[in-house]
Amino acid sequence: MAPIRIALAGVGLSGQVFQAPMILSLPDLFELHTVIERNPKTPRGVIGDKFNIQPKIARSVEEALQDPEVELLVVGTPTHTHFAIAKAALEAGKHVLVDKPVTATHAEALELGALAKSKNLVLYGFQNRRWDSDYLTLGKVLQSGRLGTVTDFESHFDRYSPALKGTWKDLDHPGNGWTYDLGAHLIDQALQLFGRPEKLTAFLSNIRRVGNPAFTIHLDYPSKEDHPLTVILRGHSLTVRKPQLRYIVRGTKGTFVKYGVDVQEDQLKAGITTQDPQFACEPSDIAATLETLEEDGKIVTSQQLSSERGNYKGLYENLGRAIRNGEPLAVKWDEASQVIELIELARRSSVQGSTLEVPKSQN
Incomplete structure (x- = not known):
């Protein structure tokens, strides 16, 4: 079964420390296909240079979402941007993993949950701890x-x-x-x-x-x-x-x-x-x-x-199997939404x- 091709949004702490290392540690499940970086200083970008890989560089979320090869968008950007990016990805037919806190408001979390359900897409909160x-x-x-x-x-x-x-x-x-x-x-x-x-x-x-x-x-x-x-x-x-x-x-x-x-x-x-x-x-x-x-x-x-x-890899392993095999989500979206509610x-x-x-x- 082909690895799930990922586009990564966010090349700061979340992308460099938590997301990219987990993705790269599971090559049978995932491929870090695209990294979104608006103004890369080198041809490979921040993530490519750090991990000695050559991902495709997209200059915008919109560019990455237009790529039919991308199946999953990982969102590790500032919290106030999570909702708009995740919503655009779901509307484009992509599965989404969102770093915590998943959204800035509970209402936003509920809207994303309803959208993912209507499109039968996996929407996952990065509650790695x-x-x-x-x-x-x-x-x-x-x-x-x-x-x-x-x-x-x-x-x-x-x-x-x-x-x-x-x-x-x-x-x-x-x-x-x-x-x-x-x-x-x-x-x-x-x-x-x-x-x-x-x-x-x-x-x-x-x-x-x-x-x-x-x-x-x-x-x-x-x-x-x-x-x-x-x-x-x-x-x-x-x-x-x-x-x-x-x-x-x-x-x-x-x-x-x-x-x-x-x-x-x-x-x-x-x-x-x-x-x-x-x-x-x-x-x-x-x-x-x-x-x-x-x-x-x-x-x-x-x-x-x-x-x-x-075992932070456990989250990504569950995510990959949920997308490929329909395995139940270890972090359900309504659980991540309840965190914002509280x-x-x-x-x-x-x-x-x-x-x-x-x-x-x-x-």
């Missing part, structure tokens, strides 16, 4: 029942970034800010683990007067076995150094604690490929610990866990200084 090592490890622990009923879930994603970097992410565009950027990952993971909450309370701060550099979002869930669940999601972008607290999860039978973030992003930035034996393998010094309790509350064990291996609720909650009811899902 479902394949983080620590998230996979936590999921395995939760499934084992070793924590009992979860009562408190706290998830952090922080950056040490004491100064603005001068990129498009620092600009006051729709969909910019840490709540949309890092918060999209944390919200998505919470929805996957626990479903839609009943209530949401958020505190967003504009320390730099740009976007939302810090967020704290509380998600409240109904009681389970007389144990209400509170989920706290936190992100900060100024003075948090490594190793940061990533998770602390408390249950009726134990506590899961994790410091340090998944290594795949840093490895990809350093040029380490997915073929490296150490790719996506967490070092033992940031492995999670698990404390389990007896019925009288005494600690029975306190152990360091073996980290599951991360971000909008968080912004409203923070402005109003109030707790908001989360509407029932329409799906």
